[in-house]
Amino acid sequence: MSQRESAERRTSKPSQTEEAAQTPAESAATTDLDSDIDSILDEIDSVLEENAEDFVKSFVQKGGQ
Amino acid sequence: MSVHRVMGIETEYGITVPGHPTMNAMVSSTHIVNAYAQEVIAAGRRKARWDYDLESPLRDARGFDMSRAEADPSQLTDDDLGLANVVLTNGARLYVDHAHPEYSAPEVTNPRDAALWDRAGVRVMERASTLASRSGSTPPILLYKNNTDNKGASYGTHENYLMRRTTPFSDIVRHLTPFFITRQVFTGSGRLGVGQEGRSMRYQLTQRADFFEVEVGLETTLKRPIINTRDEPHADPEKYRRLHVIVGDANLCDVATYLKMGTTSIILAMIEDGALDQADLTPRNPVREMHAVSHDTTLQHRLVMNDGSRRTAIEIQEHLCTLARAYCAQQAGGDIDEQTLDVLDRWSATLSGLAADPMTCATTVDWVAKLALLEEYRARDGLDWSAHRLQAIDLQYSDVRRDKGLAARLEARGRLARLFTDDEVDRAMHRPPHDTRAYFRGECLRRYPEQVAAASWDSVVFDIPGQESLLRVPTLEPLRGTREHVGALLDASPTPQELIAALSVST
Numbered sequence: 001m002s003q004r005e006s007a008e009r010r011t012s013k014p015s016q017t018e019e020a021a022q023t024p025a026e027s028a029a030t031t032d033l034d035s036d037i038d039s040i041l042d043e044i045d046s047v048l049e050e051n052a053e054d055f056v057k058s059f060v061q062k063g064g065q
Numbered sequence: 066m067s068v069h070r071v072m073g074i075e076t077e078y079g080i081t082v083p084g085h086p087t088m089n090a091m092v093s094s095t096h097i098v099n100a101y102a103q104e105v106i107a108a109g110r111r112k113a114r115w116d117y118d119l120e121s122p123l124r125d126a127r128g129f130d131m132s133r134a135e136a137d138p139s140q141l142t143d144d145d146l147g148l149a150n151v152v153l154t155n156g157a158r159l160y161v162d163h164a165h166p167e168y169s170a171p172e173v174t175n176p177r178d179a180a181l182w183d184r185a186g187v188r189v190m191e192r193a194s195t196l197a198s199r200s201g202s203t204p205p206i207l208l209y210k211n212n213t214d215n216k217g218a219s220y221g222t223h224e225n226y227l228m229r230r231t232t233p234f235s236d237i238v239r240h241l242t243p244f245f246i247t248r249q250v251f252t253g254s255g256r257l258g259v260g261q262e263g264r265s266m267r268y269q270l271t272q273r274a275d276f277f278e279v280e281v282g283l284e285t286t287l288k289r290p291i292i293n294t295r296d297e298p299h300a301d302p303e304k305y306r307r308l309h310v311i312v313g314d315a316n317l318c319d320v321a322t323y324l325k326m327g328t329t330s331i332i333l334a335m336i337e338d339g340a341l342d343q344a345d346l347t348p349r350n351p352v353r354e355m356h357a358v359s360h361d362t363t364l365q366h367r368l369v370m371n372d373g374s375r376r377t378a379i380e381i382q383e384h385l386c387t388l389a390r391a392y393c394a395q396q397a398g399g400d401i402d403e404q405t406l407d408v409l410d411r412w413s414a415t416l417s418g419l420a421a422d423p424m425t426c427a428t429t430v431d432w433v434a435k436l437a438l439l440e441e442y443r444a445r446d447g448l449d450w451s452a453h454r455l456q457a458i459d460l461q462y463s464d465v466r467r468d469k470g471l472a473a474r475l476e477a478r479g480r481l482a483r484l485f486t487d488d489e490v491d492r493a494m495h496r497p498p499h500d501t502r503a504y505f506r507g508e509c510l511r512r513y514p515e516q517v518a519a520a521s522w523d524s525v526v527f528d529i530p531g532q533e534s535l536l537r538v539p540t541l542e543p544l545r546g547t548r549e550h551v552g553a554l555l556d557a558s559p560t561p562q563e564l565i566a567a568l569s570v571s572t
């Protein structure tokens with residue numbers, strides 16, 4: 001399984017028919033998970049260094065052990 | 066026999082000064098070490114220097130050190146900068162090494178304590194960074210617990226394990242090599258970038274694998290070997306070897322550190338007792354396989370063994386884990402101690418989880434935790450793997466600041482498991498483990514702040530008022546100087562004079 005495939009498998013949202021087939025509890029759990037993921041990504045947006053390209057490019061280290 | 070043995074972790078931290086890309090990393094690292102040292106001095110003690118040399122006259126060195134403490138770091142010459150070095154009351158050493166600030170944790174006797182005092186080191190670095198910025202003598206300095214800049218440089222997280230001197234080194238090489246190559250599946254911290262310079266923007270299990278080029282050797286900074294032969298026990302060399310392990314990543318997750326140290330310690334016990342002599346798990350090309358295992362996030366890569374058979378890293382680990390459980394049970398007469406049993410259980414559960422679906426290990430394995438985050442980000446924003454924001458996430462995962470570091474943010478949300486409370490970590494920043502010589506070192510610094518002139522792994526040097534020369538107390542035996550051994554003596558000795566008098570009677 002490639003990374004891309006595994007990403008799709010994990011993050012693909014259920015289709016409408018699948019959603020209809022879910023019990024209310026399952027649906028609520030999925031919504032909680034989605035909102036939890038959304039909120040951590042929002043948080044990361046807020047703490048991530050502002051200019052990602054500059055930040056990455058300027059992170060230059062001297063070799064160590 | 067178990068996970069228990071003398072061990073410790075030393076970590077060189079990545080360092081950067083935002084907006085000042087040309088800032089000299091040795092100067093910045095010196096600011097970090099000195100800022101923390103200044104707080105220690107402000108708290109009422111002198112800065113005990115590192116006791117480098119058993120031969121050189123200490124009085125001169127000490128005078129030199131005193132003037133250093135008063136100097137502004139910017140006034141120090143390059144020679145001085147190389148010496149920024151302080152011993153902490155938790156028994157650790159904080160210093161500048163190869164243009165990185167390094168925290169060498171105190172010696173401990175088990176993997177749980179190794180993880181705790183390693184975690185304390187992250188807090189020490191966070192505190193040092195805050196203090197350096199507050200001092201006004203440098204622009205803000207950021208620190209990262211990672212091992213590469215993705216541009217060709219790598220810096221180390223080294224594990225140290227005390228071993229019996231009598232174990233043939235060839236046995237260590239033979240049995241440890243396959244273990245190190247395959248343990249990457251649960252010890253890796255994850256890296257976005259393949260190749261030493263990270264030219265290929267793919268995700269791999271470890272920070273370090275691509276920097277290893279040979280099987281065995283003494284080097285640590287170039288042509289890095291899977292098995293390092295440095296032989297400097299900091300203890301009685303007749304009895305002990307200190308195995309210096311340089312293949313590992315800096316882990317952010319407590320569980321990953323704990324499992325890395327615990328499983329390695331068990332494997333070393335098996336090597337010492339000849340329990341792996343029948344196992345032939347050496348791959349035909351260890352260096353190439355080390356890279357291949359790290360590059361395969363599906364964990365399906367099959368290593369080619371010496372006998373031509375093929376096995377996945379997880380299959381090799383499962384085999385070792387099964388042998389380890391049988392060995393520990395046999396050694397302990399069926400009554401395996403609690404921590405050893407916990408390591409064995411977590412080890413087998415982690416391997417089963419990784420085999421079924423790596424994502425089930427997202428709370429305990431760093432590379433999986435980071436990959437999960439990157440995948441979520443990619444899915445939301447439709448990002449390609451070459452996106453700078455993904456590279457920024459890879460870096461910022463290891464930022465030591467609790468409000469900015471992404472591993473810390475994941476922990477705060479319960480998405481990364483913790484082993485320790487904040488109180489335990491705070492205590493470990495200042496207090497030593499009680500069951501090694503680090504106890505004596507740290508407690509002497511805490512109790513007699515004015516009279517400890519220097520210290521090292523195997524010595525504490527006192528400057529007793531009225532005495533002509535300094536007095537060195539050797540601590541060559543890592544399991545002496547414990548609380549059990551000297552706690553009562555320390556309690557009964559309000560001054561170092563009394564301590565030394567008592568020590569000379571008792572030893």
